[in-house]
Amino acid sequence: MKAESIPGEVHVNALPPGGELVYIREFIDRSRADRIFSTLLREPFWRSRTINMFGRKVMQPRKIAFQGDSGVSYAYSGDVHHAEPWHEALVALRTEIEREAGCEFNCALLNLYRDGRDSMGWHSDDEAELGSCPTIASISLGAVRRFVLRSKEDKTTKLEIRPAHGSLMIMRGDTQHHWQHALPRTALDVQPRINLTFRRIVRPPNRAVRRTP
Template structure:
């Protein structure tokens, strides 16, 4: 899939063989991003998702909320997540992303990383209901965290970079099939962070 990205002067193509990654560090104006962070932190239905890992069920190391159209149920780590209704703020973000990227989105996963101990382990967003070449738009709000990618077969192909407050990272094409990504823990003091990953869910594709 080729996405017609807006690519303004501050857009950065992240070079990794076979991947389609573009980072826009200042996609949201800082004050607007700060207001959005406060609103989402205080109003979204945050919960601790239970995940299946290594044969046992554990609490996820972050708070999450799944938002989307009716029927946009997402299956992750053996659990089905039915969507909560769209909020006005998230609907406005979806409309802007669809307009600028010319890609539809019917859901968004919100994750709240409260401290540097909250994290996301190595994974790919390659569930069947995301389609063969998913386009994922990832908006970061709040504390700056390190984002890492590595190739599934070639360990020498890896990149690490920071996701600033108000930034947008777009992952498309074969990125999810070739690479895994993670948000590692950090011992340094870091402000809380909210990440919003907009997706298109096709429940009929589920195995």
């Protein structure tokens, strides 16, 4: 099946069986989104990390930061990450997103895509510490990039979104059990993009972590 595109300002899309994606195009007004983006882009907390892929270590094709409540840890990409304190720009945003999503979040994984060469491979946010049916809320800032979901059962069934600057996307229900998502590389000359993914850790991570692209 050819990938579909989500139009409009607010859209709720069923991801069978039992998953759901909510997309709100203008969750943050442009001036505020500009301020948050420029502030975070200048911060020194961004890190380049190596990840385990097929038994070897490679450089992750993006920069990351992990922030959250005191004592929160998250295991992915072959390592356990310990949360740094919340940036002040994320504190109020977190409350607003919790109100919209109808659940509480205790951490956020921040991704910085510097240009079109930076990317995120196919994966699901299905680590055990996120619980059985996690809700993942994602704020997009900066350049517009392709965000693609595909069914695990039928990889030709895809959904493509181009999240706008200041938009909010919420994945919930059984989405992580039955769907993968990715942010592909592009040959286009694109400016930086920041993605803030709010999530809730419900149990301590296991050191025996698996590979994530």
